[in-house]
Amino acid sequence: MEIIDIQVHTGPAKEGWLDRQQAIPFLLNGDAFPIEAVLIAVDAVGISRVVVDGPDDYGQAAARRFPTRVAWCAHFDRKAPNIEELIGGAAQLETPPLATRISIRGPEDFAELDAGAYERHLTAAEKAGLPVFCNFFYTPGVLERAHPIPRKHPNLLFVIDHLGMPHGPTKMDVMEDPPFKQLNKLLEYAQYPNVALKFCGAPAFSRESYPFRDIWPAVHQIVKAFGPERMMWASDPTRLRPAFAYHELVDWLRYTNELSQHEKEMILGGSARRLLKWPGAKGGNSTGSQARQAPKV
Helix, strand or coil: CCCCCEEEECCCCCCCCCHHCCCCCCCCCCCCCCCHHHHHHHHCCCCCEEEHHHHHHHHHHHHCCCCCCEEEEECCCCCCCCHHHHHHHHHCCCCCCCEEEEECCCCHHHHHCCCCCCCHHHHHHHCCCCEEECCCCCCHHHHCCCCCCHHHHCCCEEEEEEHHHHCCCCCCCCCCEEECCCCHHHCCCCCCEEEEEEEECCHHHHHCCCCCCCHHHHHHHHHHHHHHEEEECCCCCHHHHHHHHHHHHHHHHHHHCCCCHHHHHHHHHHHHHEEEEECCCCCCCCCCCCCCCCCCC
């Protein structure tokens, strides 16, 4: 089964990072997560491909260096006078981005959303056929106010990051009580065929340790509403590393009996291939690492 991680943050390493890290692939103490460490990490847990999120020049260079394994997400200044030209020209780059990303995370962003400040960005992305990832999971109330985006832009693939619901970066942070308090507000977006989910951070909603069995009632509702063909798994390991090992973020899905094989194949890779239009044949990673064996749980 091909597994694609559609959100791993990356960026230039600080001097001496490898000496400090030794064999640990995740950098601590505020250091960047360079692409070399990303590939070490994904190989270690049997992931074939990865979409990186970081400085655009760095992400683009990483995709150019490792074209069969790495793709990147672009960030555009929505206030740029030539935003249409920038987004329209992205497809002509040597390594085009698979998506662009916006953030709606507070009162100021709410006001700008209501005033139409995102419209040029969204319209240009829709015209260019470039999917838009939307990051607003820290912000209560945004789900109610973002409905105009998929309604006004029916030909835009609008991807809700992090399930769209507030939760802390780790299990130790304060979450809403109950953890899936806004689940019904998320499920309302299933009515729009152009909305997909970045299925990221679900373990952070759990009050149990791996394999996070208590979140399955909510997960089943999400899968039923959107279908696995509109769900794309992501780990976001740099944010979640204080609470979870990388393998836990994928293995709770990879080895579960709660989903069918088809559902797992779609959520863990097939939907990303189709929705983000990432070319290439299915298969394992190009480094020849072998698939991991199922752990005992």
